[in-house]
Amino acid sequence: MSTLEEHVDVGVPIDTAWNSLHRVEGYPRFVEGVREARSETEGRARLDVEAGGRSREFETELSDRGGERVMEWRTTGGPPLTGSFSLQELGRDRTRVQIRLEYDPGAVRETFGGPKGFAQANAIERIVRSDLEQFKEYVEHER
Template sequence: MSTLEEHIDIGVPLETAWECLHRAESYPQFVDGVREARAEGEVTHLDVDAGGRAQEYEIEILDRPQDKVMRWRTTSGPELAGTFSLLPIDGEHTRIQARFEYRPGTITEAFGGPKGFAQASAIERGVRSDLEQFKELVEQGR
């Protein structure tokens, strides 16, 4: 299993970031390739454009609200998992640490694209872009 970790500091209180991260309907606004998302309990359904093909995936979300840690894993489609940890910087700023776990072959099969180092670089750019878009979304919604 390969792991990628990224973080970003955003200009909103921790609770604001936590609430936005849990609004599945906003995922298409900051997660590249997600066309629609809807939550049903602990399961979130994602309609995704994966490698030029429309596909549906389900993810299970497991929260540790006292620690402000959101864990997720796919329950259908490619085997993916990750966590979002929110850390208060001060009353108006939050650091989001994202951890993404994947099998390189699974990513290529499900989404197409490069292999090896090029794939790792593409995934890193994608996660970084998603975090930047989340930052923009949550800061504009204040």
């Protein structure tokens, strides 16, 4: 498994960022490749994803450690992906959003295609960084 950690500081209160992460239906606005996202019952969400010219539907399980402002998720089926969003209050109107992603590069390549090895890791890092910047824009302009 490979692990990637990235963060972005956003100009909104921690509650605003936390609530935005929980609006699954908004994911297509800031997560590359997500065409549609739906909340389901009991902490589940369904994501329709297109990447590498391939479309896939994934079910994810979401769980919160609300007192710690950590939202964890994992795919159930498809490539094994697990991750978390951690929020840290930096000030009244400033929040750090950190993502931690664990993935099997071979399984991601098998599911979506694309390059092998280092080139694939660079592509995943670039996508995650871009998603965080898109989240920043989304959350700062949704107020």
